[in-house]
Amino acid sequence: MSTTDDGTRWIMIDDAIKDFDRYLITGKNASEMTRQCYTRHARAFLNTVAQSAAAVDLEQLSGPQVRSYVTDLGERYAPQSLKLKATALRIFLRFAWMSGQMSSDLTGAVGPVITHRSGKIPKALHLDELVRLLAAPDRRTLGGTRDYALLVLMSRLGLRAGEVGGLRLDDIDWAHAKVRVRVKGGNVLELPIPGDVGSALVEYLQRRPTPTPHREVFLTNYGAPVPMTRGAVTQVVERNARTAGLGMVHAHRLRHSAARAVLVGGGTFEEVGELLGHATRQVTMAYSSFDLASMRPLARPWPVRGQ
Incomplete structure (x- = not known):
């Protein structure tokens, strides 16, 4: 100064x-x-x-x-x-x-x-939109292979952009098909690796530049490879969304899409909360707007007059 x-x-x-x-x-x-x-x-x-x-x-x-x-x-x-x-x-x-x-x-x-959380309705991608997004990366290239793995990981496990950027090779337990993710509050969330996520990661890691001193999974493709930042991950989502003709798609919509997939597949709100690492049930209930049918088990019987 x-x-x-x-x-x-x-x-x-x-x-x-x-x-x-x-x-x-x-x-x-x-x-x-x-x-x-x-x-x-x-x-x-x-x-x-x-x-x-x-x-x-x-x-x-x-x-x-x-x-x-x-x-x-x-x-x-x-x-x-x-x-x-x-x-x-x-x-x-x-x-x-x-x-x-x-x-x-x-x-x-x-x-x-x-x-006002009660007025905020999460916006997810529909299945056809998600298919178009995942088809956008050119998987014949290193960058496309990386983008595809990143998009599959986010849309299936609901990871935030910063969590993807911070993911390290040591966080992946291949023997037990699990991945450790550092989430908000400094907690560590352990999630199963679905087959499509595992295949996409393997495809990218086999083509990733070596040797490199970085243990982060996702690296930049220009110049000397360095770990991707939260902003870089967000740009990957937005760029591929434009390529797919979806307009502006923020990274968080893939997190919402993962939650919606659980509910559409017959999962419960508890399972959504476990997948996304929510601290309270109130946070998870924001997704009740996706599927009213999945709310029925939570509804109490309407009292009958005279009983």
Whole structure:
């Protein structure tokens, strides 16, 4: 950080993000996935409010400025996405205040983001749409083989984009056809590997570049192979969806598609919750909108007058 003659305290945006990332490690014990998410949203904020292309004076930030930024996000993003961005911004602003980069705590300027789970209906791909999506990758190429394995894994096991990016070779137990997945809250979920998922993974791993120092399953295909980030996994889903003529398909729709497949196949909400690693039954019940017939066992008999 440098101070000019007029009292302006400039800090390079890259340095601010590095400081914030260190705080997330030492002060919050945040996972790598969470750190990537929060630092990405903090950088987007700083890039927007920066007085120059690469530096910012955090002391000059004001409550109305923060509120205006959040309001603008609210016009462009769904409530759940906005809630995540607001959380990351609050944590960054609190860190900047605690570390002395700001003399005022502006976290209150972010304001609450209200979401109503009961009004949020998960949107899944129909079977014909899923077939078209899985047919989109060119499996004659390394990239297509990787994309196909990634898409099958997400649509069958309901993994999030970040969970796919963080999947390691050591997480796959081939002998018992199981895979360990690190999910939200730092928990580890153990899931069975269906035959089509296993075949797709084997096909990709046999063609994956070797040798490589990385133990992550999915690697980039351009330049020196490195582990795929959450954003890179999301881009794979969106790119293949466009190729399939499905328009914009976010990665989370494959998670919803996996849940729908369980219910359509006669599975229970408990099984959906186990597959997706839900912490509570309330979260799983968002999928009740998929199939009303599967709700019948949950309904209590209507009381008969006089009984």
